[in-house]
Amino acid sequence: MTATAKNAEITVNGVNVTEVIDLVSAIEASPELAQSQYRLTNRWIDRGHSQSRITEFFSGGKIHNHLQEFVLDADVPAPLAGTDFAATPGEHLLNALAACITTTVVYYAALHGIEIRSLQASVEGDLDLRGFLSLSDNVRSGFEDVRLNLVIDADEEDLEKLESFIPISPMLDTVRRGTQVEIVVERQTRDS
Amino acid sequence: MTATAKNAEITVNGVNVTEVIDLVSAIEASPELAQSQYRLTNRWIDRGHSQSRITEFFSGGKIHNHLQEFVLDADVPAPLAGTDFAATPGEHLLNALAACITTTVVYYAALHGIEIRSLQASVEGDLDLRGFLSLSDNVRSGFEDVRLNLVIDADEEDLEKLESFIPISPMLDTVRRGTQVEIVVERQTRDS
Numbered sequence: 564m565t566a567t568a569k570n571a572e573i574t575v576n577g578v579n580v581t582e583v584i585d586l587v588s589a590i591e592a593s594p595e596l597a598q599s600q601y602r603l604t605n606r607w608i609d610r611g612h613s614q615s616r617i618t619e620f621f622s623g624g625k626i627h628n629h630l631q632e633f634v635l636d637a638d639v640p641a642p643l644a645g646t647d648f649a650a651t652p653g654e655h656l657l658n659a660l661a662a663c664i665t666t667t668v669v670y671y672a673a674l675h676g677i678e679i680r681s682l683q684a685s686v687e688g689d690l691d692l693r694g695f696l697s698l699s700d701n702v703r704s705g706f707e708d709v710r711l712n713l714v715i716d717a718d719e720e721d722l723e724k725l726e727s728f729i730p731i732s733p734m735l736d737t738v739r740r741g742t743q744v745e746i747v748v749e750r751q752t753r754d755s
Numbered sequence: 756m757t758a759t760a761k762n763a764e765i766t767v768n769g770v771n772v773t774e775v776i777d778l779v780s781a782i783e784a785s786p787e788l789a790q791s792q793y794r795l796t797n798r799w800i801d802r803g804h805s806q807s808r809i810t811e812f813f814s815g816g817k818i819h820n821h822l823q824e825f826v827l828d829a830d831v832p833a834p835l836a837g838t839d840f841a842a843t844p845g846e847h848l849l850n851a852l853a854a855c856i857t858t859t860v861v862y863y864a865a866l867h868g869i870e871i872r873s874l875q876a877s878v879e880g881d882l883d884l885r886g887f888l889s890l891s892d893n894v895r896s897g898f899e900d901v902r903l904n905l906v907i908d909a910d911e912e913d914l915e916k917l918e919s920f921i922p923i924s925p926m927l928d929t930v931r932r933g934t935q936v937e938i939v940v941e942r943q944t945r946d947s
Contacts, residue, residue: 637855655847658795712938737930744852748921
């Protein structure tokens with residue numbers, strides 16, 4: 564990671580570059596501080612509706628509480644026999660992707676001293692329901708293709724550099740390359 | 756997809772099984788109705804904070820409006836130089852995963868006439884920040900490992916069957932196998 568700012572308290576794109584450089588230095592000195600973990604619990608409410616609660620995360624060798632608890636609902640729309648109370652799991656994943664790419668570009672731009680005036684993304688993900696409904700062995704259940712269009716207001720000479728930051732995005736890497744997911748199922752034991 | 760209900764209006768786990776069976780029949784008759792698309796727009800607000808808006812989706816051959824617009828914020832916590840205004844992109848992705856697995860199990864259970872009394876998941880995702888910070892070529896930026904623990908209150912004899920539904924989850928399939936993401940970057944052209 565190259566940075567244009569050293570020592571002085573510098574803010575670009577709202578990002579405190581000095582803080583990020585301090586984080587980089589701390590991890591270079593003690594690589595174990597790079598280990599991070601995100602966590603949540605999810606509870607089925609009814610029908611296709613579930614709710615996640617996020618209170619803490621592990622970063623820099625310790626558990627931190629978020630400033631507040633975040634509650635995320637997911638549901639299924641009416642054509643899929645749901646109540647459309649909240650965004651679908653697929654939309655939540657596209658949001659994770661868009662938000663992560665945006666943040667990555669904005670942070671790296673800040674570290675390179677590149678000002679971004681505005682950044683917007685539109686994302687589309689294609690699904691073939693024959694996968695989820697087990698109607699075809701040749702159709703996967705997940706997204707077959709995702710397309711993201713990023714519109715950036717920045718100086719023209721910075722555009723190529725900004726584009727080069729995109730593949731660093733952690734959630735883009737997660738979705739493009741895939742990640743192992745280990746699952747354990749337990750039966751609820753009831754006291755009464 | 757096997758179903759225990761035919762013709763009659765049957766509801767299991769809050770899911771209208773008849774509606775789902777009608778959907779399956781419609782797609783069997785006209786496979787092109789299976790093509791679906793989720794969409795959203797995301798806008799950078801400041802620093803690590805961005806906001807997605809979700810208004811419509813494509814399903815069954817036409818565009819549907821959601822019953823309301825869904826707004827999803829994402830941000831970065833304080834140790835990563837953010838303001839911790841909302842859940843991180845990584846937490847949003849874990850939510851997509853947990854919600855999708857929950858919904859998949861509940862829907863398939865309904866279609867098999869299996870009653871679920873409660874279902875909760877806890878999810879953890881490990882990240883090594885040396886990836887995002889470009890401090891090591893051997894460390895990926897995305898999740899290295901995700902673990903999900905599912906606690907189900909259902910009859911003991913149904914547990915194995917319920918477990919078999921998990922891999923069908925579209926977002927689990929997306930994350931485990933990965934998905935291509937095409938990205939186009941445009942420079943904002945300004946009128947004034």
